Amino acid sequence: MTMGIKDRIPKGVADWYDGPSLLEYLDSMASLDRKVNAPFMMPINGKYRDMGTLVEGKIEAGVIKKGCLW
Numbered sequence: 001m002t003m004g005i006k007d008r009i010p011k012g013v014a015d016w017y018d019g020p021s022l023l024e025y026l027d028s029m030a031s032l033d034r035k036v037n038a039p040f041m042m043p044i045n046g047k048y049r050d051m052g053t054l055v056e057g058k059i060e061a062g063v064i065k066k067g068c069l070w
Helices: 022-028
Strands: 044-048 052-056
Touching: none
Parallel strands: none
Antiparallel strands: 044 052
């Protein structure tokens, strides 16, 4: 059932809510402007050493390319 997520909630289910569905709300949000030409910034959320070294995080600024040493 996608009521409230994809489709709007019918009036008989929640009379107090007259807003958009979750996907409509997310689609109407302004996108964030990431600074591509800025220095690379990625806060590290986790680090694993099972098969080599693997780090995870979110890129906040800049870009990263495979095999590029700057």
